[in-house]
Amino acid sequence: MNVLVTGGAGYIGSHTCLELLQAGYEITVVDNLVNSNVESLRRVQELAGKSLIFEQVDLLDHSALEQVFRRQRFDAVIHFAALKAPAESVARPLAYYHNNLTGTLILLERMAQFGVKDLVYSSSAAVYGDAERVPVSEDAPCKPPNPYARTKWMCEMILQDVHAADPQWNIIVLRYFNPVGAHPSGRIGENPLGIPNNVMPVISQTAIGRLPELKIFGNDYPTPDGTGVRDYIHVLDLAQGHLKALEKLSTRPGFEIYNLGNHRGYSVLELVAAFERVSGRKIPYRFVERRPGDIAISFADAAKANRELGWRGERDLEQMCADVWRWQLNNPEGYPEA
Ligand code: UD1
Numbered sequence: 001m002n003v004l005v006t007g008g009a010g011y012i013g014s015h016t017c018l019e020l021l022q023a024g025y026e027i028t029v030v031d032n033l034v035n036s037n038v039e040s041l042r043r044v045q046e047l048a049g050k051s052l053i054f055e056q057v058d059l060l061d062h063s064a065l066e067q068v069f070r071r072q073r074f075d076a077v078i079h080f081a082a083l084k085a086p087a088e089s090v091a092r093p094l095a096y097y098h099n100n101l102t103g104t105l106i107l108l109e110r111m112a113q114f115g116v117k118d119l120v121y122s123s124s125a126a127v128y129g130d131a132e133r134v135p136v137s138e139d140a141p142c143k144p145p146n147p148y149a150r151t152k153w154m155c156e157m158i159l160q161d162v163h164a165a166d167p168q169w170n171i172i173v174l175r176y177f178n179p180v181g182a183h184p185s186g187r188i189g190e191n192p193l194g195i196p197n198n199v200m201p202v203i204s205q206t207a208i209g210r211l212p213e214l215k216i217f218g219n220d221y222p223t224p225d226g227t228g229v230r231d232y233i234h235v236l237d238l239a240q241g242h243l244k245a246l247e248k249l250s251t252r253p254g255f256e257i258y259n260l261g262n263h264r265g266y267s268v269l270e271l272v273a274a275f276e277r278v279s280g281r282k283i284p285y286r287f288v289e290r291r292p293g294d295i296a297i298s299f300a301d302a303a304k305a306n307r308e309l310g311w312r313g314e315r316d317l318e319q320m321c322a323d324v325w326r327w328q329l330n331n332p333e334g335y336p337e338a
Contacts (some may be wrong), residue, residue, distance in 0.1 A: 002026045003246070004074040004116075006059060006107060007081030008052075009036035011190045012122065012179055014044050016078065016239040018188065021048035023243055030068055031081065032058035035193060039335040043187045059103035062110075069114045076118035076249055078242055079107060082151070085197055086126065086293065089148035100151035101158075108162060117169040118249045119159070120242055125177045125231075125261065125298060127153040134265070135301035138175070138257045145293050156257070163255040170252050172245040174238075177261030177300045181234035181320040182327035189327030190235075191334040199268060200232070200320075204328040207281040214283055216268050218290035223297055229265035231299035234315035234323070237262075244309040261300025262313040271317070278321040 003020060007013045008029030013036070020027050021044065029041060029052060038054065045051050057064045059081055082100045083089065089096040111117065128136050129143035144150045156173050163169045180200040182189030192201050195211070205211040219226040241260045248256070266274070272283050305311045315323075 001075045001246075002028070002072065004068070004077045005029045006077065006079045007031055007036070007122070009033060009038055009040050009054075010080060012176070012235055012238055013080040014040040014188050015183060015235045016080075016242045017041065017052060018044045018047055018183065019236070019239040019243055021045070021050045021052060028053040028055065028068065028072065028074070030055045030057040030059070030065070032056065035083070037191060037335040037337070040188050040191070047183070047185055047187055059107050060099070062106055065106060065110050066113070069110050069116070073114075074116050076120070076246055077107070077111060077116060078120045078122070078246070079104065080122045082122070084148060086146045086148045087197060089146050089151075093147040096147045096151050101154060104155045104158065108158070117166070119169070119171045120245045120249070121155065121159055121171060121173045123152045123156055123173045123175045123257075124149065125175050125259065125300065127156065127175060128298070130295045131298065134297055135263055135299050136259065137301035138259055138304055160255050167254065169255075170249045171255045172248060172253065173257040174241060174245060175257065175259050176238055177231035177233050177259070177298065179235050179238055180232045180324060181236060181315065182323045183236065184323050184326070186326035186330040189324065189331065199271065200324055203272060203275050203283055204324050206283050207275065207279050207325065208328050208332055210332065212284070214272065214285040215288045216285050217288060217294055219287040221290075221296040223267055225267050225269045227268035228294060229267050229297040229299065231261040231263070231265050232271070232317060232320055233261050233313050234320050237313040237315055241305065241309070241311050244305075244311040248309055256308070258305040258309060259300040259302045260305055260311070260313075261302050263300055263302055265297060265299035266317055271321075274317045275321045275325070278318055279325045
């Protein structure tokens with residue numbers, strides 16, 4: 001089976017590419033490398049002992065993307081490529097709407113043109129916003145709180161409409177909770193450009209001394225220790241979720257949405273404690289104001305993915321921290337520049 005992976009050089013994309021190669025899929029990656037590094041794919045191929053095809057193509061480049069579809073016949077597409085920083089999206093909404101919506105539309109047009117109608121779409125628990133109830137299930141109302149989250153939600157609606165107009169399309173939307181972790185080899189992992197936004201890379205960069213301290217955004221949330229609670233999920237579990245979704249596509253499911261999370265929340269302080277245990281390093285931290293747009297607590301009801309995809313997260317918080325720490329120790333500055 002030949003799969004086109006957009007954004008395959010990124011964090012979740014690269015781990016998914018490795019799982020795909022190991023499972024015997026043939027893959028072509030298209031990535032514009034604005035927020036990723038082709039070194040990840042070199043290492044993916046080294047780890048798998050198999051090769052993939054890489055095309056440095058921006059989805060907004062209609063004709064370059066058309067050439068990719070002309071060169072070979074794909075059975076399915078996994079679409080990761082997107083801009084993904086919520087705070088940046090508030091400052092640069094047009095960039096986010098243009099890139100994430102138009103990129104998806106152009107991809108869908110090419111898929112339709114070449115008769116490729118099986119798609120796994122990378123969405124986010126960000127679409128729920130501040131959910132009324134936890135655990136959050138797929139039928140909870142969506143209240144995306146920022147332009148980034150709105151692009152994910154709008155793409156979901158576009159996909160639903162595409163399927164409604166032509167039921168030949170099979171589309172699985174995966175809503176990820178908080179992806180963390182790295183491949184246990186320590187060869188591939190998350191490689192944020194500049195100062196990271198997400199808590200796990202801030203913790204690991206603090207542990208290694210690249211950042212002076214972790215600023216904890218708020219200790220007065222209505223949670224057991226006052227800090228925000230999230231459902232952290234190992235990136236390899238997420239990657240395996242994509243393989244399960246591809247298998248599901250072969251049963252022609254139509255349009256389906258699945259949460260991928262562990263049904264269990266940890267606070268920032270619990271995460272810090274776990275990371276300290278695993279790394280043996282002290283993480284200096286300080287409480288500061290809440291971050292605008294943050295919510296108190298979020299964790300997934302992932303029963304649907306368990307029931308219908310046969311998927312569940314296998315790796316616990318200790319393993320997530322241990323794998324991040326190995327990646328950080330082996331690659332203190334991230335991937336070397338190409
Ligand atoms: C963020 C995004 C979300 C995106 C997800 C995955 C926001 C508001 N939401 O989720 O849209 O889908 O990443 O990329 O940005 N924290 C600190 N100090 C830090 C960083 C974070 O205390 O330096 C806390 C946060 O307040 C939160 C928890 O750590 O309680 C997790 O934060 P983060 O890793 O940024 O993820 P989310 O905000 O859940």
